[in-house]
Amino acid sequence: MDSPSLQPLLLFVQSLISGILVGGVYALIGIGLTIIFGVMRIINFAHGDIMMIGMYLTFNLFTLAGVDPFVSIAVCIPVMFLFGGLLQKLFINRILNALPQNQILLTIGLGLIMSNTMMLIYTSDYKILTTDYSSSSFSLMGISISQPLAISFIITAVITAVLYWFLMKTDMGQAIRATAQDRQAAQLMGINVKRMSIIAFGLGAALAGTAGALISPTYYIFPQIGSTFTLKAFVITVLGGMGSVIGATLGGILIGIAESLGAVYISSGWKEVLVYVIFLLVLLFKPSGLLGKSRM
Amino acid sequence: MSIFGEIIGTIRRVSPLPLLTFLAVTGALLLFPPLVDSPYALHIMILIFLSVIMGESWNILGGYTGQYSVGHAAYFGAGAYTTMILMQFREVPPWYGMLAGIAVSILTALIIGSICFRLRGPYFVLASIAATEILRLTALNLKDFTNGAEGILATDIPPLQFGSFLVTDFTTKDPFYYIGLVFALAVIAVTWIVQHSKIGYCFQAIREDQDAAHSLGINPSLYKNLSLAISAAFTSLAGSFYAVYIGFIDPTTVLSLDMSVQIVLICIIGGIGTIFGPVVGALVLVPLSEALRSNIITQGLITAGLVNEDSPVGQFLKENLAHAHVLIYGILVVVVILFMPDGVLGFLRKILTGKRRKAA
Numbered sequence: 001m002d003s004p005s006l007q008p009l010l011l012f013v014q015s016l017i018s019g020i021l022v023g024g025v026y027a028l029i030g031i032g033l034t035i036i037f038g039v040m041r042i043i044n045f046a047h048g049d050i051m052m053i054g055m056y057l058t059f060n061l062f063t064l065a066g067v068d069p070f071v072s073i074a075v076c077i078p079v080m081f082l083f084g085g086l087l088q089k090l091f092i093n094r095i096l097n098a099l100p101q102n103q104i105l106l107t108i109g110l111g112l113i114m115s116n117t118m119m120l121i122y123t124s125d126y127k128i129l130t131t132d133y134s135s136s137s138f139s140l141m142g143i144s145i146s147q148p149l150a151i152s153f154i155i156t157a158v159i160t161a162v163l164y165w166f167l168m169k170t171d172m173g174q175a176i177r178a179t180a181q182d183r184q185a186a187q188l189m190g191i192n193v194k195r196m197s198i199i200a201f202g203l204g205a206a207l208a209g210t211a212g213a214l215i216s217p218t219y220y221i222f223p224q225i226g227s228t229f230t231l232k233a234f235v236i237t238v239l240g241g242m243g244s245v246i247g248a249t250l251g252g253i254l255i256g257i258a259e260s261l262g263a264v265y266i267s268s269g270w271k272e273v274l275v276y277v278i279f280l281l282v283l284l285f286k287p288s289g290l291l292g293k294s295r296m
Numbered sequence: 297m298s299i300f301g302e303i304i305g306t307i308r309r310v311s312p313l314p315l316l317t318f319l320a321v322t323g324a325l326l327l328f329p330p331l332v333d334s335p336y337a338l339h340i341m342i343l344i345f346l347s348v349i350m351g352e353s354w355n356i357l358g359g360y361t362g363q364y365s366v367g368h369a370a371y372f373g374a375g376a377y378t379t380m381i382l383m384q385f386r387e388v389p390p391w392y393g394m395l396a397g398i399a400v401s402i403l404t405a406l407i408i409g410s411i412c413f414r415l416r417g418p419y420f421v422l423a424s425i426a427a428t429e430i431l432r433l434t435a436l437n438l439k440d441f442t443n444g445a446e447g448i449l450a451t452d453i454p455p456l457q458f459g460s461f462l463v464t465d466f467t468t469k470d471p472f473y474y475i476g477l478v479f480a481l482a483v484i485a486v487t488w489i490v491q492h493s494k495i496g497y498c499f500q501a502i503r504e505d506q507d508a509a510h511s512l513g514i515n516p517s518l519y520k521n522l523s524l525a526i527s528a529a530f531t532s533l534a535g536s537f538y539a540v541y542i543g544f545i546d547p548t549t550v551l552s553l554d555m556s557v558q559i560v561l562i563c564i565i566g567g568i569g570t571i572f573g574p575v576v577g578a579l580v581l582v583p584l585s586e587a588l589r590s591n592i593i594t595q596g597l598i599t600a601g602l603v604n605e606d607s608p609v610g611q612f613l614k615e616n617l618a619h620a621h622v623l624i625y626g627i628l629v630v631v632v633i634l635f636m637p638d639g640v641l642g643f644l645r646k647i648l649t650g651k652r653r654k655a656a
Contacts, residue, residue, distance in 0.1 A: 043418050094634055100417050101364040105564055106633045108557055112626030227553050234422050269437040276426040283423050
């Protein structure tokens with residue numbers, strides 16, 4: 001990518017495209033966080049750790065049973081959905097009316113438990129999931145595209161489309177959106193808001209776990225990877241507007257592009273600084289986010 | 297002058313019994329090192345003092361002013377890095393480095409405060425985390441200045457000398473013990489003053505209702521920044537102390553999110569917004585995580601005959617439990633928030649008053 005013979009325009013398009021591809025997965029993590037926030041008004045600080053569990057699940061399926069990481073999504077989605085639902089029922093449900101700071105600390109605590117339990121089981125060694133296509137890429141109009149990133153982007157797009165359909169067209173999706181809009185009014189309309197909360201948290205965990213499965217061929221797998229992605233998920237959701245699914249999709253892709261361009265034009269060490277600077281600027285000047293008015 | 301008058305006024309109002317207990321405990325702590333000749337016991341005590349300083353200083357901002365910063369690693373790291381850089385690369389004795397660290401921290405605090413204090417609730421928490429992450433990544437990237445990810449290792453600590461008079465030489469644990477004790481007592485005293493002075497009342501008014509406090513003529517941004525500056529100065533002190541005592545710092549320990557969370561937890565577990573909450577938190581957390589780290593718990597299970605040393609479970613515990621001292625933080629915070637939302641101190645108080653009520 002940094003060969004000097006590359007034309008400046010080509011370099012730009014190249015990094016733009018790889019940014020969009022990575023951004024797709026970021027969007028998935030962000031959408032999960034935003035659904036949880038929308039329905040329960042809880043900021044889930046364990047979100048990246050839930051994603052990390054998805055990564056280890058995929059890693060185990062691959063090393064023990066030889067399941068391809070992209071096929072393992074079929075296992076990941078239901079397992080992580082149940083895991084998320086269980087977390088909501090056992091822990092989150094009890095603090096729905098607590099002080100916001102206590103809600104934040106509880107999810108931080110849950111995240112610490114998850115990452116340290118994984119560290120006990122798998123040690124803190126970096127694990128690599130190498131498939132035969134992990135480093136392969138194909139060329140499209142002179143732009144080289146990483147194969148695992150391209151596949152994961154397509155899967156992300158399909159999942160996001162199905163999710164939109166679910167939220168917009170199905171009865172349950174509408175019930176979830178109604179709960180997000182006004183919890184009390186939804187309850188008065190006969191919606192089981194407790195059940196919707198469990199489903200929303202399950203959905204968020206499933207999306208995070210899927211994102212973990214999708215990035216496992218391209219990232220190192222280690223127990224502490226979660227906090228980086230939790231922070232990234234916050235940046236994405238705040239950028240798009242807390243509680244907005246379309247906003248989170250847009251935010252994810254924007255952050256992917258910002259990181260990719262930052263790595264090429266500034267330096268890979270400073271690219272994350274750029275992300276947090278954008279985050280603070282958005283918080284200061286447009287705290288409702290880019291699409292803050294719409295909710296889910 | 298009015299501040300001193302206030303302090304003297306509030307000291308007069310102290311009831312004698314708690315004061316006597318406090319003085320007795322302090323006296324016992326002063327006599328501890330000569331009586332208990334064990335470096336390990338001193339080490340544990342020093343870590344407890346460090347945690348008390350960290351917890352109390354966060355308490356001033358989080359507990360009394362109600363601003364839940366999850367980015368206090370910024371000030372801890374600023375203190376640690378300033379002291380270490382001056383000591384290792386400029387050969388400045390750590391006492392001066394510590395003062396420089398406080399100055400750097402207050403400056404950092406005012407910059408971070410000017411950004412974060414415009415936000416409230418969860419947005420403030422997120423902004424404080426982001427600001428600290430920026431600092432961590434900066435320390436990681438400015439390799440010429442901070443040694444990057446390699447961190448800074450203290451080779452030797454220049455002693456503080458006035459002419460030929462040696463003040464501290466840092467060759468044993470004793471000076472660290474007394475310095476830690478004095479710092480911990482100082483920060484407890486400051487917290488006590490904050491709780492009983494007019495400035496402290498302003499802090500607490502902002503915590504209870506910022507808009508109401510504003511309409512009563514309290515300038516929220518002034519008092520929030522003041523509270524943050526006090527809090528950051530003492531956190532920086534803890535950072536400098538940590539850097540000199542441990543002798544090694546790197547961005548992933550002193551500037552990490554884990555450090556910020558740990559600072560908050562000391563306070564949350566003990567009891568937020570109380571003078572002795574962080575002390576209780578430190579007394580719970582430090583021995584527990586040290587017991588895990590030094591494998592005392594596994595040894596205990598083995599000697600008690602609960603686990604066979606050669607069995608796979610025994611081997612597993614022996615190898616891994618030492619790495620899991622952070623796990624206990626996670627479990628504790630979940631338990632505390634679900635079952636004792638006012639911390640251990642609040643929980644005990646509730647049990648005691650409940651019993652008294654039953655007796656009456």
